[in-house]
Amino acid sequence: MISGTTRLLGVIGDPVAHSRSPRMQNAALQALGLNWAYVPLPVKAANLESVLRGLQAVGFVGVNVTVPHKEAVAQLVDELRPTAQASGSVNTVIFAEDGRLIGDSTDGPAIAAAVASEIEETYRGSVLVLGAGGSARAAAAALAQDGCAVQIHARRFEAAETLARDLVGSGNVVAVAELPDPVGGVVVNCTPVGALVDPDGMPLPASRLLDVRVVVDLAYRADATPTPLITAAAEAGCAVVDGLEVLARQGAKALEIWTGESAPLEVMLAAARGD
CATH class of the missing domain: 3.40.50.10860 (Leucine Dehydrogenase, chain A, domain 1)
Structure with a gap:
């Protein structure tokens, strides 16, 4: 009380x-x-x-x-x-x-720790960050500072470019207009797609997850059910970290x-x- x-x-x-x-x-x-x-x-x-x-x-x-x-x-x-x-x-x-x-x-350190817990070591490989808002800033900065090669993909390419420029001092961060092929490494979704926005949607096609090691989805639903991205990533054999973790x-x-x-x-x- x-x-x-x-x-x-x-x-x-x-x-x-x-x-x-x-x-x-x-x-x-x-x-x-x-x-x-x-x-x-x-x-x-x-x-x-x-x-x-x-x-x-x-x-x-x-x-x-x-x-x-x-x-x-x-x-x-x-x-x-x-x-x-x-x-x-x-x-x-x-x-x-x-x-x-x-x-x-605490967003970026939490994401980096979650990735490390799945890979069982500090990760320094490729990371695709989806989105260009505040969470994407935190995620990209923390992972770049850990030595990752970070690619930022956003609905508006100019927003991804601006973010990459802002984070130039953090490490290897670039904006990409198209999804990399293959995606590989780690995907971090920092968009609300699959939860607050377009609850049945995916921020990238399920077919692009087949070579990905870890998927981190910051989006989460009020009823705690998995987002479409988490469901698809698990089905593709990826290690998953959901928004609630x-x-x-x-x-x-x-x-x-x-x-x-x-x-x-x-x-x-x-x-x-x-x-």
Whole structure:
């Protein structure tokens, strides 16, 4: 039960009704025995700065940031930690006691860790990133910094080109107008296709998955059922990392930043899946 001494966290985005972060983070906070609560906060782009300052003013410890605000928040905070600076994307905000808004990003490290867990080593091969938004920025930057050769493919080629230019200091990152043939290596879907957008759709044809080792799909559904991409990748024999696993991994890293406690990853993943 929330009381006058409860410390508050949340997730801001538009929309957030589908988000499984509140159930996941609240399960973790309960497991840690902390008098904290995590709430969903729908926020329109026009209100973003005023909401951030308002949440700080009423005593929130921090918030996660989801679509479509990750890049905008990177421009609004007072300080960017190195991972967020490199990607130009923020998914975690810390409200410092001195009044500063500090932006961090746990998306990229979570994706890199998930890929490494499937391959059982730090991966330094080819990666195809689908999309050019905030999550794609974080994923491409983190994987390039790990030594991967990253190709970015987006619906609008100019958006992929802009992102590749922005990340030139992170490593080997290029934009591609067409899907590579063969695709190979690792595919990271950072688009909402298969979940919030076109629920029955695929961000790339199933026929292009036959030579892929690992598929990571950041999209996830409110009912936790697999996206078409995850289903097709599993059928093609790929190792798969779904959006709920990525959500749990990035959420665990954010929780550790806010609380200083070791996050119970398995508890969080079970809660995200509704187990």
